[in-house]
Amino acid sequence: MPEAVQQSGTGQHNASEAMLATLLHLMRRAREAASAASLRFVLVNETHALAPYRQAALWTQGQGVEALSGVSAVERQAPYVHWLDRWCKQADAAEAGTATLDLRMLSGSDEWAGWQEWLPPFLAVIRLPAREGYPGGRLVLAREQPFKSAELSLLQEWCDAWGQAYAASRPVGWWPRWRARQRTDQRRRWLWRGGVALAVVAIACVPVRLSVLAPAELVPLEPAIIRAPMDGIIDAIQVSPNQRVEAEQPLFAFDRVSLASRLEVAQRSLTTIQAEYRRNAQRALFDPESKAELAVLQSQIAERQVEVEYLSELNARSQVDSPQAGIVLFEDAGELVGRPVVTGERIMVVADEHRTQIEAWVSPADMVSLPVGSRVRLYLSADPVHPVSARVSYVAHLAEQRPDGQYAYRVRAQLDPDAAEPGPRVGLKGTAKLEGDRVTLIYWIVRRPWSALRGWIGL
Template identity: 30%
Template sequence: MTSVAIERQSTTEAQHPVAEGQARASGSEVGAGGERLIRIEGALRHCDSLDQLWCHLANEGQSLLQARQSLVFCLSGRNRWRVKAVGGLARVPHDSAQVLAYQHLVGSDWREHRDETQPRLLDLANVLEDEGIPAMRHGLWIPLSHGDRPIGAGWLLTRERAWETPHLALASRLAQAYGHGASAIRGRRRVSLGHARGARGLALATVLGLGAALALVQVPLTSRAPAEVVASEPFVVAAPMAGVVDRILVAPGARVALGDPLVQLVDVELRNDFEVAQRKVQVAQSKALRLQQAAIASSEAKRELAIARSELRVAEAERDYAHDLLDKAVVRAERSGVALYGDPQDWVGRPVRVGEAVMQVADPADIAFRLEVAAADAVTLERGASVDVFLDAAPLEPVSAVVARAAYKAEKNASSIANFKVMAIPETPSEDMPRLGLRGTARIHGEPVSLFYYLFRRPIVTFRQLTGV
């Protein structure tokens, strides 16, 4: 809708003098409009909103009173009148120069006749022609009221011919009907608004009461973490020297005793070195024995005997060293327990470094729980904190434990998530302890906090991270 839409409408209608000449006498016009007035009063009761009511008034009233233009005004903030509906137009062209001029005219007239509720005739030519705006000459302003009380709305009708007394009576009757309808709609809105405010007040009171109740209830602050059953103090079987694993001599999970062989390293070179060292010892012994027999008669042999004995001691030391290395090719258990490692085939032919762990030997009755607590949940990591471990193999039989130690610094795991390594030990050790390697979930109990903080700690942290408040 352009800014001159209403001007084009009024100009086009003004260019039909034949139709105007064929109009009936004003008295007969009003008489014929009585029947339509009854129909309009019945139809306006179906309007559910003020916008719908104003649009109905602008269109039906224009047709009933044979007006060229029909505009409905409402009093808005700062005592300004604004056009809410225009007859024949779906949307009000608020930027139209004629609409702005009509608003200024209605505002000036209202300041002079603020409390009047009777229709008034307006001469529009002198006012609007000063602005260079073509308009109908004769205007009729009907304030809308409910009884004797204005409701802050009005109706402006314009046309070329003068308005007569029957028109004023008909327009006044129609304005009272629409004023009553507007008051009824506003009353329903105030009731609905009152109910809405009451509901909001009740909801606010409920929320405040619930918040106060949550603040008074104390519950222990808890956090959850993945858990695994591990040995409490395992013995690490490490490679005593660099070499290649020939085979694993025990099965995974097998019980071993003190001194049992566990790992066999490739010892071909070590065994050859030991045999060569033994031959050197035999050669040194033969040489020393020969010189010892010759030293009885020869002073020179006596001098060489001391050197030969030194060479024998060196050869024996090399033999002993080679023997020790050969013994280390077989790694033996230094304590009894259960052998803990993966697949034996993963180790066959695998080179190992000095000190590299091959397996663990642990007592199956001496267990602990290894927890990986995320850094965001590390609020309950005090020594001695109570822990409930729910293993996947027995979710209905939690194991009670306490925190023994916790890492001081968080480290990233395989998923690049920073977490703290925590060790927990059972409160009451018994023979019927969980099997090593079982997994589950642990719940760590901390200090008592309010139920409000317990429920909304994570949302508050997320809100602060997003907003920085």
């Protein structure tokens, strides 16, 4: 008898060691699993070494049946999967823990109706608690013999270890991972937030130049405006557009037919009055009445002389010469010939083609403070690679209406004196970048949206 008892105790001890070794082996397999799918396979298939069973299923909250023993993939539309998923949801709602079930005792329940088609009579249901990264679920094992309490204890220990490994292996989004890291180190989280806030404030306070873009062109610097010196009709244009002329070179002439006839009439009238004056001066020596008429004739002679001088001056003005050297700027000679003009009307411009300045038009919505001397860069459409540098010399106080109907402020800027000579020619167009005062970066960003918002809500 003592030998039999000793052999029995040794057998139980060896069985316990074997089960513990199996448990350790399964835990190592869980740690070495490369993915969540591998862990699910280990749970439903290799748990058989710890507690033999015929069928095993893994059910996860929100995902349903995720793994079945003996198959590589779960067919979601299979009747067995539907039935098992419905029962696990009901059991999870009832908050049942780890337990063994004898389905023969539950045959009268609607919940277990038709179990004979799918399962053996004895079940072991091990609850898998929810963890971070895993919502929780159940492991269902089924066989023909009842499960022992020792087996349930080992199964629960194994499932706890498996749950930790499975929660760590599941992919987690960047937001939960970031939140988890923040919770693990409260001090680092606040330091990080403070650093971000300081960085944002520092960047927002970086000084930048407030700048605007405006259409612009090169206009003459100190041009000679050629205006009509008299009322009349232009008879001939003696130059062509953009032609280079020298000082005192003829530009255009008025029609002299009417002017010449008026001058001839005035000259003959003056000659007649002068002859009459001489005749009366000779008669005045003997006739007192003729002497009295001399004063009247003298005033008439002076009047005629003024008229002749005026018409002679007009006749000289009928030929208009260039006051300086440069190029002649006007639209078309055909439009000027034969056109009646009035005194002071602008006809053409004579300017040095390389002495230019920038004229920009800034819309009222874009207008900023542009003190004299502010920097300007003109990006010409003909040569956008080489900008033209200049400094603001004049800013209009009132907006003017442009040919397109829009109102804008006229801004003129003189080219930098160290610019390469000769400079770009008159008439080239492009886009000017005008730089104003220094402001903070946050003001530069929100200036236009804030202005539009205030105009919309009226605050």
